[in-house]
Amino acid sequence: MSGNGAQKQPLLDLRGLSLSFGGLTVIDGLDLHVDEHEIVSVIGPNGAGKTTLFNLITGAYRPDEGDILLDGESLVGLPSHKINQRGVARTFQTLRLFLNMTVKENVMAAQYGHTRSSIVEQMLQLPRARREEREINAFAEEKLGFFGERLMGYRWNQPAYSLSYANRRRLEIARATASRPRILLLDEPAAGMNPVETHEITELIGKLREEGGFTILLIEHDMHVVEGISDRVIALDHGVKIAEGSFDQVATNPRVVEAYLGTSAAVTK
Amino acid sequence: MSTESPSQQPATSPQIGVDEWVQRSGERIAGPGGLLRLADRTPPVLLLAAFIGIACAVPLLTSNGYVIGVDADTLLYVLLAIGLNVAVGWAGILDLGYVVFYGFAAYLFAELSSAHYDIHWATWQTVPLVVAATVLLGFVLALPSRRLNGDYLAIVMLFFLQMFNNFTTNGYAWNWLGLSGSHDVTGGPTGVTNIDPFRIFGHVMGPGPRDYVFVTAAGIFVVAILFHYVNRSRTGRAWRALREDPLAAEMMGIPVKWLSLLAVAVGAGVAGFAGSVNGAYYQGVFPDTFMFPLLITVYAMVILGGAGSLGGVVFGAVVVNVLLEILRTPDHARWVFYAAMILGLLAKLRPWRLLGALVAGVAVFGVVAHEIVGAVWARGVGGPIATGPTSFTTHGFWATLIRHWMVLPKNTYTAEDYRIGNYAFVIVIVLVLACTALKGWKRWALLVPTIWGACFVWETVLIEQNPVVRPLFLGVILIVLMATRPAGLFGKTRVEIV
Numbered sequence A: 001m002s003g004n005g006a007q008k009q010p011l012l013d014l015r016g017l018s019l020s021f022g023g024l025t026v027i028d029g030l031d032l033h034v035d036e037h038e039i040v041s042v043i044g045p046n047g048a049g050k051t052t053l054f055n056l057i058t059g060a061y062r063p064d065e066g067d068i069l070l071d072g073e074s075l076v077g078l079p080s081h082k083i084n085q086r087g088v089a090r091t092f093q094t095l096r097l098f099l100n101m102t103v104k105e106n107v108m109a110a111q112y113g114h115t116r117s118s119i120v121e122q123m124l125q126l127p128r129a130r131r132e133e134r135e136i137n138a139f140a141e142e143k144l145g146f147f148g149e150r151l152m153g154y155r156w157n158q159p160a161y162s163l164s165y166a167n168r169r170r171l172e173i174a175r176a177t178a179s180r181p182r183i184l185l186l187d188e189p190a191a192g193m194n195p196v197e198t199h200e201i202t203e204l205i206g207k208l209r210e211e212g213g214f215t216i217l218l219i220e221h222d223m224h225v226v227e228g229i230s231d232r233v234i235a236l237d238h239g240v241k242i243a244e245g246s247f248d249q250v251a252t253n254p255r256v257v258e259a260y261l262g263t264s265a266a267v268t269k
Numbered sequence B: 001m002s003t004e005s006p007s008q009q010p011a012t013s014p015q016i017g018v019d020e021w022v023q024r025s026g027e028r029i030a031g032p033g034g035l036l037r038l039a040d041r042t043p044p045v046l047l048l049a050a051f052i053g054i055a056c057a058v059p060l061l062t063s064n065g066y067v068i069g070v071d072a073d074t075l076l077y078v079l080l081a082i083g084l085n086v087a088v089g090w091a092g093i094l095d096l097g098y099v100v101f102y103g104f105a106a107y108l109f110a111e112l113s114s115a116h117y118d119i120h121w122a123t124w125q126t127v128p129l130v131v132a133a134t135v136l137l138g139f140v141l142a143l144p145s146r147r148l149n150g151d152y153l154a155i156v157m158l159f160f161l162q163m164f165n166n167f168t169t170n171g172y173a174w175n176w177l178g179l180s181g182s183h184d185v186t187g188g189p190t191g192v193t194n195i196d197p198f199r200i201f202g203h204v205m206g207p208g209p210r211d212y213v214f215v216t217a218a219g220i221f222v223v224a225i226l227f228h229y230v231n232r233s234r235t236g237r238a239w240r241a242l243r244e245d246p247l248a249a250e251m252m253g254i255p256v257k258w259l260s261l262l263a264v265a266v267g268a269g270v271a272g273f274a275g276s277v278n279g280a281y282y283q284g285v286f287p288d289t290f291m292f293p294l295l296i297t298v299y300a301m302v303i304l305g306g307a308g309s310l311g312g313v314v315f316g317a318v319v320v321n322v323l324l325e326i327l328r329t330p331d332h333a334r335w336v337f338y339a340a341m342i343l344g345l346l347a348k349l350r351p352w353r354l355l356g357a358l359v360a361g362v363a364v365f366g367v368v369a370h371e372i373v374g375a376v377w378a379r380g381v382g383g384p385i386a387t388g389p390t391s392f393t394t395h396g397f398w399a400t401l402i403r404h405w406m407v408l409p410k411n412t413y414t415a416e417d418y419r420i421g422n423y424a425f426v427i428v429i430v431l432v433l434a435c436t437a438l439k440g441w442k443r444w445a446l447l448v449p450t451i452w453g454a455c456f457v458w459e460t461v462l463i464e465q466n467p468v469v470r471p472l473f474l475g476v477i478l479i480v481l482m483a484t485r486p487a488g489l490f491g492k493t494r495v496e497i498v
Helices: A050-057 A080-086 A103-109 A119-123 A127-145 A153-157 A165-178 A195-210 A223-229 A247-252 A254-261 A263-268 B008-012 B019-023 B034-041 B044-061 B065-090 B098-112 B123-141 B150-173 B210-232 B234-244 B246-251 B256-282 B292-305 B310-326 B330-348 B352-376 B397-405 B418-437 B441-460 B466-484
Strands: A012-021 A024-034 A039-043 A065-070 A088-090 A183-187 A215-219 A232-237 A240-245
Touching: A012 A050, A024 A050, A024 A065, A024 A240, A039 A050, A039 A195, A039 A223, A050 A088, A050 A183, A050 A215, A080 A088, A080 B246, A088 A165, A103 A127, A103 A153, A103 A165, A103 B234, A119 A127, A119 B210, A119 B234, A127 A165, A127 B234, A165 A183, A165 A195, A195 A215, A195 A223, A215 A223, A223 A247, A232 A247, A232 A254, A240 A247, A240 A254, A247 A254, B044 B065, B044 B210, B044 B310, B065 B098, B065 B210, B065 B234, B065 B256, B065 B292, B065 B310, B098 B123, B098 B150, B098 B256, B098 B292, B123 B256, B210 B234, B210 B256, B210 B310, B234 B246, B234 B256, B246 B256, B292 B310, B292 B466, B310 B330, B310 B466, B330 B352, B330 B441, B330 B466, B352 B397, B352 B441, B418 B441
Parallel strands: A039 A215, A039 A232, A088 A183, A183 A215
Antiparallel strands: A012 A024, A012 A065, A232 A240
C-alpha cells in the first residue's frame, strides 16, 4: 500500500481539483499524488477527464478549485512555460510536433527555458551564446540517443514531418525530456501503434524511469502497457476518481468494470 | 550540364525501404533546380557579399542619377523586407502594422533634424535614438498579441496603420487633451521637409541617392549577418517553434507571448533604421508615403521571395521594386507585359503544337480584326502608340507591327474613344470567366480572342496608367506564385500532417 505521504512529500500533489465548463463538471474534487520515481497510470473511458487533467497540470486550463503542488509549491496560475521550467513536461495525444523543423531542432527548441543568452548576445555571437549553443546541441544529441538508432544520424537533419508515426511519437517524448522535466506526463504514448511498437514503448517508459530518472504520469488505453509498467493505477470516470491501487486491484474493481462496460456487466460479474 | 545516363540510375540507387534509401529521400524530392539550387549551395556570406558588391558597384559604374536612385530605393526596400521577415516569416505573426514603424522612424528622424522644431542633432545621435524608440514602439504596438492572434491581431495592427495616417495627416493642429492650444506636430498633409542629410565623420551625405546606396548597403550587410546568427540561435528556433505550434511551444518552456513581442520589436528596429535613411535621403516625409500601398508592396516582396528565407526576401525585394520601376514607362512596360504573357503561355501550354496554333491564331485574329475595323470605321485604326508618359509614335518596326495587328482608335489617349478600352476591359474579364467554365477545344478557341482582347485593353488603356498597372501586376505575380510555388521562390514548402 502506498503511504499517505506523511513522512515523504509527493513530487506532484493535486488537492481537491475541480474544473467545469459552463454547467459540465469535467474534474470533480480530484485528489491525486505521484511520488518521486513512480510510474502512475490514469485510465478511464473516453470523456473521463484524463487529458483535461493534463491540461490542468500544465496550465492550459486553470482549476476552479483546488491546488496543484509540485514539490510543495503551487503551480496554479503560472503560465505554461513557467510550469514547464519548474519541471513538468508533456506529450500530446494528437501529436503536436514542430513539423517543419528538423528532428534535432525540435529537441533543441525545447531547451529554451534552460538557456539564458539574450538576443543581442546571439546577434554578436558573444561567448555565452556560443557556449549555450554547443551545450544545446550536445544535450539534444544525448536525448535523441536515448531512443537507440531510431532518431539518430541522418534523421537529425530531416524535417519532423518526414518521420513515421511511431518515430514522431518517440520524438515527442524526446522533446519533452529535453525540457529537463522532473515529471513526464505522457498522453497515450502507445495510441495507434502496432503490438511490436507498443511493446517497445512500454520498455522505453520503464527505461525513462530507470535511466532517465523521470517520474511518470501516464494516460493509456492499452491495458498491456498499463499492466506492464504501472506502480499504481488510478481510474477516472466523469472527472471522479473511482478506484486507485495496483493494476489487479483496479482492473477487478466493480466500479471500474461498470464504467467501462455498463451496469449489467458489473452485476453478472 | 552533363547528362547522367539513365541506365546507371538503378545500379547506384539503394533498395527501396532500407535506411540508406530513406537517408537519400531528400535527393528524390524535387528541390529547386538550376539557379535556385546554385543559390542554395553557395555559402550565405558569399551571396550577401556578392549582392552588396553589385549594389555598391552601380553608383561607381554609372553617373545616371535615375539608375542610382532606383538602386537606393531598392536597397531601402530590401532593408524593409528583411525587417518584416522577422515577424512574418520566422515567428509567423501577421504584422500588418509594420509600415507604422517605418513611418514613425522617418517622422522622428525628420523632427530631430530639421527646422520643424529647429533641432539639428548629429546623425550619430539621432539614428540610435530613432532605432531605440522604434523598437520600443514595436513592443507597445505588439501588446495586443498577448490576447489576440491570427486574423484578430492583424486587424488591430491594421488599425494602428490607419491611426498613424490620421495622426500624421491631421497632426498640424494637435491639441494635448485640450490643454496646450493648437500645436503643429507632424506638418499635416505637407509633411516635414528640408530634413538634414546624414553627416558621418564630418562627411555630408547627399543630396542625391549616391551616398545613401552605400549607407543602406552597409545597413543591410550588418543586419543580415546579425539576423543570420539570431535565426540559428535559441531565439530563432523559438520563433519557428511558435510559428509551427504556439501551444506546444508554450508547453515546452517557450514564453510565446514575450517572443511575439520580441519578433515585432526586432523587425521594428530594422524599420527604424530604414526610416531614418528614408528621411535623410528623400529630405522630406509625408503622411501618404506610409500607407497601404507600401505595406502591400513590402508584403509582396516577402511573399514572393519566400517568407522565412533571408536570401529569398532580399531577392523578392529586388525583383518587385525593379519590376515596378520598369512599369513606369510605357515603352518598357510593354516588354514586360508581352514577355510575361508569352512566358505564362510557355509554362502552362502543352503540347507545343497547341502553343504554336494559339500564337498563330492570335496573330491572324488581330490582323483580321484590324482589317474589319479599318473597313467599317476608319478612325478606329489610326491611333498612335504610347512610348513614354506623354509621348506617342507611329513609326518604327515594332510600331508598324503593333499598328497592323492591333486596333488603336485615333483618340484613345485624348478623350472621345477612351471608353472603348474600358468596355473592352469588362468584356475581357467576362471572356476569362468563360474560359474557366469551358473545357477542351472550346477553351482553346476562346483563348484566342481573350488574349487579343487583353492586349487591346493593355495598349489602349492600361499602358498609360502605371498607378493602376503596378498593383495589378503585383496581384498577377502573387496569383501565379500561389498557383506554382506557394512558399515563394526561395521559401520551403511547409507540410502539415492531417
